[in-house]
Amino acid sequence: MGHVAGYRRQLYRDDAVVLRTQKLGESDRIITLLTRRHGRVRAVAKGVRRTSSRFGARLEPFGHVELQLAAPATERAGGSLLTVAQAEAIALHGGRFLHDYPRYTAASAIVETAERLTPEEGEPSRQLFLLTLGAIRAIATAEHAATLVLDAYLLRAMAVAGWEPALTACAVCGTPGQHAAFSVPAGGAVCGDCRPPGAAHPSPAAVALMVALTSGDWAVADDSEPAARRQASGLVAAHLQWHLERGLRSLPLVDRGERA
Numbered sequence: 001m002g003h004v005a006g007y008r009r010q011l012y013r014d015d016a017v018v019l020r021t022q023k024l025g026e027s028d029r030i031i032t033l034l035t036r037r038h039g040r041v042r043a044v045a046k047g048v049r050r051t052s053s054r055f056g057a058r059l060e061p062f063g064h065v066e067l068q069l070a071a072p073a074t075e076r077a078g079g080s081l082l083t084v085a086q087a088e089a090i091a092l093h094g095g096r097f098l099h100d101y102p103r104y105t106a107a108s109a110i111v112e113t114a115e116r117l118t119p120e121e122g123e124p125s126r127q128l129f130l131l132t133l134g135a136i137r138a139i140a141t142a143e144h145a146a147t148l149v150l151d152a153y154l155l156r157a158m159a160v161a162g163w164e165p166a167l168t169a170c171a172v173c174g175t176p177g178q179h180a181a182f183s184v185p186a187g188g189a190v191c192g193d194c195r196p197p198g199a200a201h202p203s204p205a206a207v208a209l210m211v212a213l214t215s216g217d218w219a220v221a222d223d224s225e226p227a228a229r230r231q232a233s234g235l236v237a238a239h240l241q242w243h244l245e246r247g248l249r250s251l252p253l254v255d256r257g258e259r260a
Contacts, residue, residue: 018063019111040118043082058087062094093140102255106146107139109250151236152213163243184242206231
């Protein structure tokens with residue numbers, strides 16, 4: 001780490017995905033970032049709302065950026081509001097889908113989930129960073145339907161958080177196999193003996209799709225039918241929101257029209 005002369009601030013470099021921005025005063029913004037090495041942090045970007053800003057356009061949501069961040073010398077890097085000292089674009093993914101509603105809403109749900117799954121600022125979460133960056137890249141390249149990318153991300157992010165739904169064995173007794181019922185409170189697929197009242201009965205195709213999305217089997221996922229995708233999306237969303245203290249604002253807005 002270095003120091004900015006006269007400011008007694010520690011500097012460090014990191015790359016990050018921009019999760020969110022919010023206005024601060026007349027010309028500044030607070031940027032919420034998921035960094036590779038320092039987890040989720042918030043930093044003030046001074047003057048970025050002015051048309052003359054050197055790096056305002058580089059700090060828009062969904063972008064992958066290289067940053068120099070300044071923190072007070074007396075505090076842990078993630079424990080206070082940082083300042084953006086430098087910002088360089090690596091890939092400004094948002095520009096590739098900002099006017100595509102299905103992809104934009106899916107990407108919005110991804111970054112909101114990333115923020116919600118990092119409750120402690122400054123706590124490293126490299127696995128979630130790589131997962132989030134990969135999902136945003138996949139949305140930008142449009143190789144797969146946006147809802148498939150989103151559901152794959154949610155399933156894998158829940159696995160990182162320790163909330164992965166059971167899909168290939170009973171969530172209660174552990175009996176292996178593809179079971180016919182699915183219970184969010186029970187933790188996923190459940191066998192006939194363990195099935196609680198109110199359990200859902202998804203189609204085998206929907207369960208197979210969730211298995212494929214979890215394992216990265218895109219051949220199976222891309223070949224799935226719309227009905228299976230809708231069922232899988234509903235179960236994935238219900239399972240995630242069961243574990244969160246409050247629902248995701250962006251998830252109900254996701255366009256479920258199956259366009260790549």
